[in-house]
Amino acid sequence: LLGRAVAGGVALGAGPVLLGAAERARAAAPGPKEIHLTYGADPTREMTVSWTAPANAHKPRLRFAPAAARTAGDEHAVDSVSIVDRDPRVPKGRWEETVVHHAELRRLEPDTDYVYELMADGMRVRRGTFRTAPAGRAHLHFTAFGDQGTGDGRDTLGAPQGAWIVDQVERRRPLFHLHLGDLAYANLNAAGTRNAGWNRFMANNSRSAAKRPWMPILGNHEIEAGMDQHGYEATLGRLRLPGHNWYAFDAGSVRIICTDAEDWALQKGGDVFLRGYSGGAQLRWLDQELASARQRPHVDWVVLAVHHPVVSSANLNGADLGVRQALMPLLARHDVDFVLAGHDHNYERSFQLGAAEAGSPTLRPEVVDRSLESLDATKGWVHLVLGGGGQKLPTQSYDAEPEQPGEQGRVFDQPGQLLGDGREDVTWVARRDEAHPYGFAEFEVVPGAKRGDMTELRMTYFRLGHGRAGKPVAVDRLTLRRKRG
Numbered sequence: 366l367l368g369r370a371v372a373g374g375v376a377l378g379a380g381p382v383l384l385g386a387a388e389r390a391r392a393a394a395p396g397p398k399e400i401h402l403t404y405g406a407d408p409t410r411e412m413t414v415s416w417t418a419p420a421n422a423h424k425p426r427l428r429f430a431p432a433a434a435r436t437a438g439d440e441h442a443v444d445s446v447s448i449v450d451r452d453p454r455v456p457k458g459r460w461e462e463t464v465v466h467h468a469e470l471r472r473l474e475p476d477t478d479y480v481y482e483l484m485a486d487g488m489r490v491r492r493g494t495f496r497t498a499p500a501g502r503a504h505l506h507f508t509a510f511g512d513q514g515t516g517d518g519r520d521t522l523g524a525p526q527g528a529w530i531v532d533q534v535e536r537r538r539p540l541f542h543l544h545l546g547d548l549a550y551a552n553l554n555a556a557g558t559r560n561a562g563w564n565r566f567m568a569n570n571s572r573s574a575a576k577r578p579w580m581p582i583l584g585n586h587e588i589e590a591g592m593d594q595h596g597y598e599a600t601l602g603r604l605r606l607p608g609h610n611w612y613a614f615d616a617g618s619v620r621i622i623c624t625d626a627e628d629w630a631l632q633k634g635g636d637v638f639l640r641g642y643s644g645g646a647q648l649r650w651l652d653q654e655l656a657s658a659r660q661r662p663h664v665d666w667v668v669l670a671v672h673h674p675v676v677s678s679a680n681l682n683g684a685d686l687g688v689r690q691a692l693m694p695l696l697a698r699h700d701v702d703f704v705l706a707g708h709d710h711n712y713e714r715s716f717q718l719g720a721a722e723a724g725s726p727t728l729r730p731e732v733v734d735r736s737l738e739s740l741d742a743t744k745g746w747v748h749l750v751l752g753g754g755g756q757k758l759p760t761q762s763y764d765a766e767p768e769q770p771g772e773q774g775r776v777f778d779q780p781g782q783l784l785g786d787g788r789e790d791v792t793w794v795a796r797r798d799e800a801h802p803y804g805f806a807e808f809e810v811v812p813g814a815k816r817g818d819m820t821e822l823r824m825t826y827f828r829l830g831h832g833r834a835g836k837p838v839a840v841d842r843l844t845l846r847r848k849r850g
C-alpha cells in the first residue's frame with residue numbers, strides 16, 4: 366500500500382470507500398501538526414521527523430520504510446519534549462505548553478525515498494515521504510533564506526510573504542532548505558502569544574518541511590526571555606539540530622557549516638545578550654571544521670551560514686565588528702566559497718572578498734575580484750544577504766547607489782546596543798535587489814564527471830512572486846567554478 370501510495374502520488378490521502386465505525390472515528394480524529402524534517406549528522410543515512418500531536422492523543426509513534434519496500438515498516442521510538450513558554454510577562458499559571466515528538470531515524474539508505482506514518486491513539490494517521498541525501502558527488506540543488514516570521518498577521522512581524530515563500534520554495538523541490546535564522550520572531554509577540562506564534566511558524570513551514578529537511582541556524586530572535594538553553598529552548602525543543610547550536614553537514618559535494626553568530630555579535634538583538642556564551646568553543650570548532658572541510662572525501666564546496674552579515678549596506682543592522690573579529694581571520698586562512706547571512710531583510714551580493722584590509726578599524730574585507738557572472742572560486746568568498754524570508758519589516762533601503770562616493774554602511778562597534786553607530790564606506794556591493802525586499806536563493810551543484818574536471822556551484826536569486834501561487838522571478842545569477850578535488 367505504501368509503495369503504491371508513493372508511486373501514485375495523490376493516492377497518499379485516499380481511504381477506502383466503505384468505512385466501518387472504528388475507521389470512521391479514526392478518519393474524523395484530528396491529525397498531527399507542525400511536521401518538520403531535519404537531517405542527522407549524516408544526511409545520507411539520518412533523518413529526524415518532528416511533530417506535535419493533538420492534546421488528547423496518546424502513545425505517539427512513527428513507522429517508516431523505504432518507499433519501494435511495500436511494507437509499513439517497524440514502529441520507531443519517539444522522544445517527546447515538553448516546551449513550557451515561561452514568558453516572564455505572563456503569570457505562571459497561564460504558561461502554555463507544547464509537546465513536540467521527535468523520531469531520529471538512522472541507518473537509512475542514501476538517495477532513497479522513504480514513507481513515514483505518524484500515529485497515536487486517538488489521532489488520525491498522517492503519512493509523509495522524504496528522500497535521503499545522495500552519497501558522494503551528485504547533481505543537486507538546495508534553497509536558502511532567513512528572517513521569515515510566521516506568515517500570519519496575528520504575530521508581530523508576521524506578513525503574508527512568510528507564507529508565500531514556503532509554497533514557492535517547495536515548488537522548486539530542493540533537496541533541503543537552509544533557514545538562515547530569525548525564524549518565528551515569537552520573542553517580539555505580545556505577552557502570552559509566543560507559544561502560539563511558534564506553533565504557527567511550524568505549521569506554516571510544514572507544507573514543505575514535512576517533505577524535505579529545513580535546516581535552521583540560530584538568529585537573534587530565537588533568544589527568548591525566561592527560557593533555558595541560553596533562551597533557545599523553544600527553538601531547540603521544536604527543531605532537532607544535528608549537533609550543538611552550531612553544526613555541519615554534507616550535501617553531495619557541499620559542506621554546509623552552520624553557526625550561531627550571537628556568540629560573537631556586539632549587537633544585542635535578542636532578549637538576552639549572549640556574546641561569548643560558548644567561551645570560545647564555537648570558534649575553535651569552526652576553525653577545525655573549516656580546516657578539515659576540504660579533506661573530506663567528495664567535498665568540493667564550503668558554504669558558511671551565519672545570521673549576522675559580514676557585509677551589509679542596508680539601513681537597518683549592517684555589519685558587526687564582533688562577528689568580523691571572529692570570522693575574518695578564519696576567512697583569510699581557509700578557502701570558503703559562500704558566506705550566507707540574513708538579519709538585514711533584503712538581497713545583497715558582494716564581489717569576491719578576501720582578508721580584512723590592512724589598517725581597517727572595522728576589519729572591512731578587501732575586494733579581490735569584481736567578476737559578476739563566472740567566478741574563479743579559489744580567489745575569494747562571495748557574501749550574500751538573504752534576509753527576505755517574509756517578515757513585515759523590509760529593509761531594502763540604502764544611502765545611495767553602489768559605487769557612488771559617500772555611501773556608507775553601518776558597523777556595530779559597541780557592545781550591547783540595539784542599533785550600531787559605526788560607519789564605513791561601502792566597497793563590496795556587487796548586486797542588490799533595490800526594488801523588492803523578499804526572495805530566496807537556489808544553489809545548484811554541477812559536480813563534473815571525473816577527478817580534474819571543473820565543478821560548478823550556481824546561485825540564482827529569486828524575487829518572491831505575489832501570493833502562494835506566485836511565480837518567483839530570477840533577478841541575479843552567478844556561477845562559481847573550481848577544479849574537482
Ligand SMILES: [Fe+2]
Pocket residue numbers: 546547584585586634672707708709
Ligand atoms: Fe536578525
